[in-house]
Amino acid sequence: xxxxxxxxxHPQTLSKIxxxxxxxxxxxxxxxxxxxxxxxxFKFVNALKFDEKWIMKENEFAFSVLKSGDFRDDxxxxxxIGNKTVLLTVDSNFLDFWRFPEKVDLLASSFxxxxxxxxxxxxxxxxxxxxxxVARNRKSALxxxxxxxxxxxxxxxxxxxxxxxxxxxxxxxxxxxxKKNTVNDYVDLCQNLDVKLIDVNKTPLISITQSEILTQTYxxxxxxEETPEIQIAKYELENELSEKExxxxxxxxxxxxxxDLLLLPVNDNFQNPTRSCFIKFQNDGSTKISFExxxxxxxxxxxxxxxxxxxxxxxxxxxxxxxxxxxxGFQCRIYREPDIYNVKFWYHFTNVYIxxxxxxxxxxxxxxxxxxxxx
Numbered sequence: 001x002x003x004x005x006x007x008x009x010h011p012q013t014l015s016k017i018x019x020x021x022x023x024x025x026x027x028x029x030x031x032x033x034x035x036x037x038x039x040x041x042f043k044f045v046n047a048l049k050f051d052e053k054w055i056m057k058e059n060e061f062a063f064s065v066l067k068s069g070d071f072r073d074d075x076x077x078x079x080x081i082g083n084k085t086v087l088l089t090v091d092s093n094f095l096d097f098w099r100f101p102e103k104v105d106l107l108a109s110s111f112x113x114x115x116x117x118x119x120x121x122x123x124x125x126x127x128x129x130x131x132x133x134v135a136r137n138r139k140s141a142l143x144x145x146x147x148x149x150x151x152x153x154x155x156x157x158x159x160x161x162x163x164x165x166x167x168x169x170x171x172x173x174x175x176x177x178x179k180k181n182t183v184n185d186y187v188d189l190c191q192n193l194d195v196k197l198i199d200v201n202k203t204p205l206i207s208i209t210q211s212e213i214l215t216q217t218y219x220x221x222x223x224x225e226e227t228p229e230i231q232i233a234k235y236e237l238e239n240e241l242s243e244k245e246x247x248x249x250x251x252x253x254x255x256x257x258x259x260d261l262l263l264l265p266v267n268d269n270f271q272n273p274t275r276s277c278f279i280k281f282q283n284d285g286s287t288k289i290s291f292e293x294x295x296x297x298x299x300x301x302x303x304x305x306x307x308x309x310x311x312x313x314x315x316x317x318x319x320x321x322x323x324x325x326x327x328x329g330f331q332c333r334i335y336r337e338p339d340i341y342n343v344k345f346w347y348h349f350t351n352v353y354i355x356x357x358x359x360x361x362x363x364x365x366x367x368x369x370x371x372x373x374x375x
Contacts, residue, residue, distance in 0.1 A: 001025040002090040003074040004032045004351070006325050007115060007164060011040060019043055026050070026065045026075040032322075032351035033073070039355040050075075060210055069094030071343065073351045082210025089148070091115070091161060100152045106206075106213055107154040112162025112180040113141040117327035120174055123335040130177065138181050145186070149193055156196040156213060158206070159183050166330065168228035170268040174330045241265065241314040246277050247289050249317050253353050256285045257344045258301045265310035270333045274310055281345075304342055305335040320358030323349040 001009050001023060020043050025033040027047040037045045048054065053064040060082045068074035069092070076095045079086040088108040089095045119125040119133040149157060166175040183199045190197040198206065198215060207214040246263075259281040264273040278295040280288040297303055308316075312331040315321060324346060326332040336342065 001033050001037060002076065002088075002092070003072070004036050004322055004354075005091075005115075005328055006322075007161075007328060008090070009033060009036055014040055014042075022046060024048060024063070024065070024077075026067070026073070028073045028075075028351070030073060030347075030351040032354065035355045035357070066092070066096040068092035069097045071347070073347075079208075081208050084208055084210065084213065086208060087152075087154075098148075098151065100148075104152045104154040106156045106158060106208070107149065107152065108158040108160055109145055109148065110161035111141060111145055111159035111186065112182070113137045114178045114180040115162070115164070115328060117330055117332065117334070120177055121327060121330055121333055123333055124337075124339040134177065134179055138179060142181055142185060142189075146189055149189065149195060153193065154195060156198055157186065157190055158198045158200065159186055160200055163200075168232065170232075171330055235311045235315065238311060238314060239318070241310070241317055243275070243277075243291055245317060249358070250279050250287050250289055252358075253287065253349070254285045255281050255287070255345070255348050255353070256283055257281055257348075258283055258298070259342060259345055260297050260301050260303045261345075262295070262303070262305040263313075264305065264307045265313050266307045268309060270307045270309075273307070302340075302342060303337045304345065306332050307334075308332040320353075320355045322351070322354055 002025075003009070014037075019041050022044040023037050023042050024046050025037060025048070027034070027049045031047075034045050034047045048065040050065060050067045053062055055062040062080040064078050066076040066078055068076070072093070074090065074092045076090050076092045077088040078101065079088070084105045085101050085103055086106045086108070087101065087104050089110070091110045114134070114137070116137075119130045125133065145157075145159075162180060166172075166178060183197070183201070186197055189195075203215045203217050205216040207216075261279040261281065263277040263279065265275060265277075266273050275291060276293055276295075278290045278292070280298070280301075282288075306326070308326050309331050312326060312329070316323060316325060327334070
């Protein structure tokens with residue numbers, strides 16, 4: 001498990017796996033992936049440090065976890081089988097600072113773009129500029145993969161992490177505008193570099209032995225899945241988020257930075273806020289919370305407004321889920337002044353203040369039955 005974003009660490013998918021299955025993840029300082037996997041009741045979660053290498057000499061097998069070359073909790077995986085080397089970069093930027101092995105037989109990488117809520121979920125980006133940014137992001141993903149392919153010259157390239165569909169009717173705007181790269185966009189590139197291109201739509205099974213890499217080409221159906229509308233209806237039946245829960249959640253978050261946050265739970269169309277919650281975060285870790293419609297922003301402090309679908313926000317707060325689930329799932333609309341990425345906020349509420357960290361700090365809430373059931 002490379003990182004804790006819901007398109008990589010997905011509870012519903014992982015529920016299909018037996019709980020004694022050994023899980024390998026990265027030993028991030030925040031413990032963001034290990035805490036979520038432990039919370040899902042997996043018994044053997046192995047968090048590898050980035051300078052460790054696991055070796056099974058009798059099977060001529062080894063692997064190591066590599067760090068994303070930026071501030072994010074993300075990672076890739078290097079696998080060695082006999083004299084074959086497989087590198088999975090996943091979603092990592094500048095993986096291990098591009099210190100690649102001398103020989104890579106199979107490179108697997110994200111390729112499509114479009115997984116982030118930026119720019120389509122950001123109200124600070126003008127509509128005409130959003131199309132430009134989407135096109136730029138697609139080109140960036142293609143260019144980055146081109147540079148990596150040119151640098152390491154693998155025998156085969158496996159584009160993956162990019163086949164999701166915005167299938168919910170409520171996300172028709174995202175589906176229409178969130179253009180992504182396809183496997184076919186890499187055909188000419190791989191032909192020019194003499195790299196075999198593997199299309200996972202046609203090749204669901206790749207066998208790696210000590211001597212060769214084999215592929216089987218046949219159509220393979222995806223896992224049976226409920227329609228988005230059925231899943232959404234289940235979420236809507238969950239308990240509403242009370243003011244008491246919000247107060248307790250933010251008072252115990254220990255987020256140490258000056259930031260003004262206006263939180264607006266809204267309907268599926270991001271309209272009709274059910275309430276407004278204004279939070280003043282401060283450098284000493286204290287917070288001031290107000291539910292009044294009138295609020296006073298601090299002139300010298302960054303301002304962040306998040307409109308989030310009400311029951312999606314409820315799940316985030318009550319279950320201690322990462323806040324970036326809102327952005328990656330296109331469940332929010334964001335306005336910010338200045339128009340910059342508030343790194344500390346997103347990192348803290350996505351990697352630090354999640355799962356047990358949330359429940360431990362709210363365990364004195366005897367009056368909230370929803371939280372009590374999650375303990």
